[in-house]
Amino acid sequence: MAVTQDELIYQLVKQYMQTSGQTITAEPGPLTERQVAPASEPIRLSTGVSNRHVHLNRHDLDELFGEGYELKEDKPLSQAGMFAASETVILAGPKGALTGVRILGPLRRNTQIEISFTDARHLGVVPPVMQSGETGKTPELTLIGPKGTITNNNAVMVPWRHVHMEADRAAAWGLKDGDIVKARTLGERSVVFENVIVRTGKGWINEFHIDTDEGNTANIRTGDIVEIIRG
Amino acid sequence: MAVTQDELIYQLVKQYMQTSGQTITAEPGPLTERQVAPASEPIRLSTGVSNRHVHLNRHDLDELFGEGYELKEDKPLSQAGMFAASETVILAGPKGALTGVRILGPLRRNTQIEISFTDARHLGVVPPVMQSGETGKTPELTLIGPKGTITNNNAVMVPWRHVHMEADRAAAWGLKDGDIVKARTLGERSVVFENVIVRTGKGWINEFHIDTDEGNTANIRTGDIVEIIRG
Numbered sequence: 025m026a027v028t029q030d031e032l033i034y035q036l037v038k039q040y041m042q043t044s045g046q047t048i049t050a051e052p053g054p055l056t057e058r059q060v061a062p063a064s065e066p067i068r069l070s071t072g073v074s075n076r077h078v079h080l081n082r083h084d085l086d087e088l089f090g091e092g093y094e095l096k097e098d099k100p101l102s103q104a105g106m107f108a109a110s111e112t113v114i115l116a117g118p119k120g121a122l123t124g125v126r127i128l129g130p131l132r133r134n135t136q137i138e139i140s141f142t143d144a145r146h147l148g149v150v151p152p153v154m155q156s157g158e159t160g161k162t163p164e165l166t167l168i169g170p171k172g173t174i175t176n177n178n179a180v181m182v183p184w185r186h187v188h189m190e191a192d193r194a195a196a197w198g199l200k201d202g203d204i205v206k207a208r209t210l211g212e213r214s215v216v217f218e219n220v221i222v223r224t225g226k227g228w229i230n231e232f233h234i235d236t237d238e239g240n241t242a243n244i245r246t247g248d249i250v251e252i253i254r255g
Numbered sequence: 256m257a258v259t260q261d262e263l264i265y266q267l268v269k270q271y272m273q274t275s276g277q278t279i280t281a282e283p284g285p286l287t288e289r290q291v292a293p294a295s296e297p298i299r300l301s302t303g304v305s306n307r308h309v310h311l312n313r314h315d316l317d318e319l320f321g322e323g324y325e326l327k328e329d330k331p332l333s334q335a336g337m338f339a340a341s342e343t344v345i346l347a348g349p350k351g352a353l354t355g356v357r358i359l360g361p362l363r364r365n366t367q368i369e370i371s372f373t374d375a376r377h378l379g380v381v382p383p384v385m386q387s388g389e390t391g392k393t394p395e396l397t398l399i400g401p402k403g404t405i406t407n408n409n410a411v412m413v414p415w416r417h418v419h420m421e422a423d424r425a426a427a428w429g430l431k432d433g434d435i436v437k438a439r440t441l442g443e444r445s446v447v448f449e450n451v452i453v454r455t456g457k458g459w460i461n462e463f464h465i466d467t468d469e470g471n472t473a474n475i476r477t478g479d480i481v482e483i484i485r486g
Contacts, residue, residue, distance in 0.1 A: 142373055142468070153444060182474075212384050214449040215449060216449065240468040241446075241468045243384070
């Protein structure tokens with residue numbers, strides 16, 4: 025009789041646990057990682073779901089809002105120093121436009137537009153999945169502000185799903201900047217997000233970041249908890 | 256030294272394979288199910304990504320398009336007898352409306368409205384995740400056609416992700432109607448969809464069905480292949 029992979033692993037782990045004097049908590053049925061997990065501390069993080077937004081550089085803020093314009097902080101974001109500005113722009117592409125697209129501050133070296141694939145289809149572009157800060161040739165989108173219009177063709181991206189971790193905390197969890205992990209959500213729409221990039225920084229808040237498509241797929245919102253799966 | 260769960264399973268499977276004279280194809284690194292899978296036939300299915308749509312009953316088609324109206328077939332769907340109609344309706348909720356929402360034929364016993372969570376937020380409702388054919392109290396949406404307007408508050412749903420399988424084929428794979436499986440996608444946005452319901456029927460096409468949020472999250476389209484994971 026053919027043995028499924030789950031049954032095989034289950035039998036092997038059961039043998040190992042019995043001969044090593046450990047008990048196994050769950051009897052047959054599909055084997056989940058949790059049932060056999062003997063090992064390391066679980067990592068549970070809060071989720072942040074990011075809606076479409078833009079980061080601007082000094083030049084582009086001047087073009088859109090006028091020379092020397094300063095962004096007004098509407099509300100702080102979870103990472104220290106970052107904020108959602110009161111100001112918004114219109115994003116326009118070959119097939120459609122989106123109004124009220126939030127600007128995040130402070131200003132950056134390069135302007136960057138982060139949208140979901142749902143947004144991209146509405147606008148009529150096919151952006152790459154990129155990490156924040158990456159540059160490269162991307163589709164063009166037009167930004168329209170109260171004082172002017174610019175076109176960005178360097179960083180129109182769907183953000184790569186990632187976790188932010190405080191550097192020392194990440195190290196204690198056995199993780200470092202650039203590692204790839206998975207994130208499992210709970211509930212009837214549960215998914216395991218693969219290819220989640222670990223980003224670490226001193227003093228950072230530990231948080232799992234996804235876009236609105238990913239949030240809607242898992243039916244989770246900002247503040248909901250996910251379990252990080254190493255490796 | 257603490258051993259992670261993946262390493263433990265890897266060592267156990269390696270021992271087992273060596274003592275049983277089998278070879279293991281991949282040396283250390285994160286262990287994937289594929290690397291250890293000795294067992295049963297993989298199930299690979301084509302994906303169908305469903306955009307928002309409505310199924311109508313006779314009464315509601317009469318109300319929206321006029322007494323005795325017949326739907327015109329625009330194109331056949333993958334399941335025999337089903338089709339996308341040329342006709343569309345406007346869907347309206349407390350916060351917004353969506354135009355050009357496709358009607359699927361043939362007519363059914365109960366009118367049913369299937370939308371994504373992205374649509375639901377735009378319309379301003381919070382629908383349950385339900386299986387096609389399920390009924391129950393749901394939020395209300397208004398349907399607007401060329402001859403009339405109706406309100407549906409019985410089956411406004413986000414469709415539960417599912418696979419359609421030909422009944423005999425499913426049995427050969429060890430699956431039956433109502434079973435729960437997972438589906439893994441490929442690529443940089445790869446995810447494992449959990450809680451995928453198996454639906455079987457005589458003569459059905461084997462296909463994995465998701466909504467546009469799920470398709471955009473995994474960055475897959477109709478026709479892309481997923482791997483079904485049993486149990």
